[in-house]
Amino acid sequence: xxxxxxxSSALVTVLVYDDPRAAAVEARLRKGDAFFAPTxxxxxxxxxxxxxxxxDSRLTDDVIANALADLQDLPVRRMRADSxxxxxxxxxxxxxxxxxxxxxxxxxxxxxxxxCDARLGAASQVRCPVEVIGAPVDQ
Numbered sequence: 001x002x003x004x005x006x007x008s009s010a011l012v013t014v015l016v017y018d019d020p021r022a023a024a025v026e027a028r029l030r031k032g033d034a035f036f037a038p039t040x041x042x043x044x045x046x047x048x049x050x051x052x053x054x055x056d057s058r059l060t061d062d063v064i065a066n067a068l069a070d071l072q073d074l075p076v077r078r079m080r081a082d083s084x085x086x087x088x089x090x091x092x093x094x095x096x097x098x099x100x101x102x103x104x105x106x107x108x109x110x111x112x113x114x115x116c117d118a119r120l121g122a123a124s125q126v127r128c129p130v131e132v133i134g135a136p137v138d139q
Contacts, residue, residue: 003111004033006076007102008044010116010133014074015045015067016052016059020135021116028114028133029075036109038081038101045071081105094123103128 006029013019014026029035049067053059081088084104091100099120106113106128113130115121121132 002033003036003109004028004114004131005036005102005106005109005111005128006114007037007099007117007120008041008048009120010114011041011045011071011074011076012048012052013116013133015070016049016063021133024133024136025114025116028131035074035076036079036105036111037076038084038105039078040081040098040101041076041078042071044098079105084108091123091125094125095120099123 010021010025010028013021014029046068049059049064053064081101081104084101087104087107088097088100091103094100095103099117102113102115103120103123103126105111107126111128113120113126113128114133115130116133118132118134121130123130
């Protein structure tokens with residue numbers, strides 16, 4: 001079994017509607033890896049859902065409640081990242097503190113980082129494999 005750290009950009013795709021990357025993220029979650037994330041994951045997802053709901057009336061309170069229930073059911077183990085603060089700080093020129101927490105956790109676990117954020121995938125000084133899940137290309 002492999003280890004993987006998954007970020008909020010990937011999880012939000014499966015929690016809300018019509019994201020073309022959702023199927024690829026769902027397939028990745030079914031791959032059988034052990035998934036981890038810093039404890040800040042839930043707050044990042046809530047923030048993203050809030051932003052989406054403010055601009056899209058289809059995300060009703062019921063839809064958000066279902067998304068939050070699904071978030072809690074996802075097979076992702078939340079990990080404290082306070083011991084990783086020095087590495088998170090080292091990455092300050094390349095990543096936000098939130099992204100750096102995911103990177104530092106992946107590095108400490110010797111795991112891959114799964115994201116839908118192409119900028120994070122291109123960040124320098126990252127010492128873990130980064131798997132960027134993009135939109136499928138039409139054939």
